[in-house]
Amino acid sequence: MQSVNELRDIKFFENLSQEELDQLATISRKRRFSKGEVLFYEKDEPRFLTLLTDGILKVYKTDPKNNEIVLHRFNPKSLIAEMAVFEGVPYPASAAFETDGTVIEIDFIKFKENFLCSPDIAFAFFKSLTQKIKYLEDVIALNIVLDSTARVAKYICENEDALQMKHNQLAQYLHMTPETLSRVFKKFAKLGFIEKEGSSYTIKNHEALTILFE
Amino acid sequence: MQSVNELRDIKFFENLSQEELDQLATISRKRRFSKGEVLFYEKDEPRFLTLLTDGILKVYKTDPKNNEIVLHRFNPKSLIAEMAVFEGVPYPASAAFETDGTVIEIDFIKFKENFLCSPDIAFAFFKSLTQKIKYLEDVIALNIVLDSTARVAKYICENEDALQMKHNQLAQYLHMTPETLSRVFKKFAKLGFIEKEGSSYTIKNHEALTILFE
DNA sequence: GTTATTTGTTGATATATATCAACGCATACT
């Protein structure tokens, strides 16, 4: 059971009537997680439609050498793994919180019956699915098409917060070792594309970096 | 303008009334392509919702070294790149026919207004989107998580026709050079997992191959 | 403020895969 007011603040549900929100509240509930906690594991059966309302959630696979391969970092408010729920297949990856966070879990069978036929909700759902496809295509473009240098260039150009992240973690997102990342940064610094200021770098030549991945 | 009978044979539209099919026919048209022809290029603006009705269509990106990176091989009947049409963004990849083929092009704006609100069609659309997500996750799992040996093992276990394909082409799908593929086959043959019969290989030890990628 | 722990850097080496080059074996051409 979930507070009606909180539901209304979620973009997905902004057009629902009071009555509908009440009904939605009866089929959903809120759960809190601490940093590091796992929301679900790869191969788990999904039981709820999950909406991330707070915190950062990473979705990852584990390769044969036990490296985590991060597929997605979700910010609120996002639907999580609706594909698996919709298809009734096991989760294709695991999900863990990078910060404290909260999710709303919705009974999907009832949701599908009573809400998914509404054009607004269906449209929001389409949007979420197409966004996810876009995101996955980017992941592929980033990781299969580009080499380490180009990956770093692209990521720091397109994500403002990248240079503030721990290099450890950044390396993980970019699917390379911290050593390789360190060497790429060193190279960029030598070329004058970035510069060390205090403990982190800043971009000095955005254009040059852009050329590296286009 | 598109023959009504042909539209009815497409699973997406099987539940439409005669009247609706007639209307759909007025906003769609059929196009034929020969082997090798390009349906669209990366960065083109999508202008129609495209449904592959015949032939095999490959969707690919080109990397900085001009290698083709095949993201998807579509068999009929599939919606193609509906994400781009839906989001109104340029195609994220190019598409070319591997065989002769045909597509139906549908005016998306009119389709959205008049058909997408129908639950049956919306549901088929959901299905197509979620399938695509599943597919992309598989591409990622195959190409980022697994090494060459595991990729080949997985692909020949899961695709019956893989061993009949030209090695050249198979190598391209698996994102490796023909030389590497040849060496992997040689290794598998030496281990007795596959055996050369005439000009192609057959699987002799399915289980052993499975272990390699799980 | 000193010590301990984590995070980042650097160099040496290992490894997987690509690249390059040569050649054998098909199939198609005429």
Add this chain to the structure above:
DNA sequence: AGTATGCGTTGATATATATCAACAAATAAC
């Protein structure tokens, strides 16, 4: 028939990145 053309194989070498090890720098703990 013989010759051309493309496909597949093999070996030698190059390349990018991972791995390992040592250390430096930063942050946290006491």
